[in-house]
Amino acid sequence: MTQPVALLLTLLTEGLVVVALVRAARWRPPTLARWITAAACASLLTHPVAWWANGALPLPLWPRALLIEAAVVLAEAGLYRALAPTDLRRAFAAAALANGASFGLGVLLTI
Numbered sequence: 001m002t003q004p005v006a007l008l009l010t011l012l013t014e015g016l017v018v019v020a021l022v023r024a025a026r027w028r029p030p031t032l033a034r035w036i037t038a039a040a041c042a043s044l045l046t047h048p049v050a051w052w053a054n055g056a057l058p059l060p061l062w063p064r065a066l067l068i069e070a071a072v073v074l075a076e077a078g079l080y081r082a083l084a085p086t087d088l089r090r091a092f093a094a095a096a097l098a099n100g101a102s103f104g105l106g107v108l109l110t111i
């Protein structure tokens with residue numbers, strides 16, 4: 001899979017997960033548009049770095065993936081908190097669920 005295709009899948013997957021989470025949990029404020037914007041910005045900022053790190057870190061697959069995904073979730077939680085804006089608990093939940101879904105989809109598409 002190429003990086004542009006992976007980024008597009010990440011944007012779609014994480015955006016859908018965040019929309020579903022915000023609607024299911026009835027998180028207001030901020031507006032749904034702010035959540036979608038935060039999700040897109042977070043992915044656009046972290047995905048290229050994660051893609052690069054995946055090729056640059058000299059670690060076995062699963063430790064490398066765990067390290068990268070943990071860093072991405074922490075960074076994106078901070079971005080959600082700033083851009084949505086929301087509390088840390090909601091920001092972390094959104095980042096963890098969205099990234100878990102996109103990572104899982106990526107694994108399924110590459111096996």
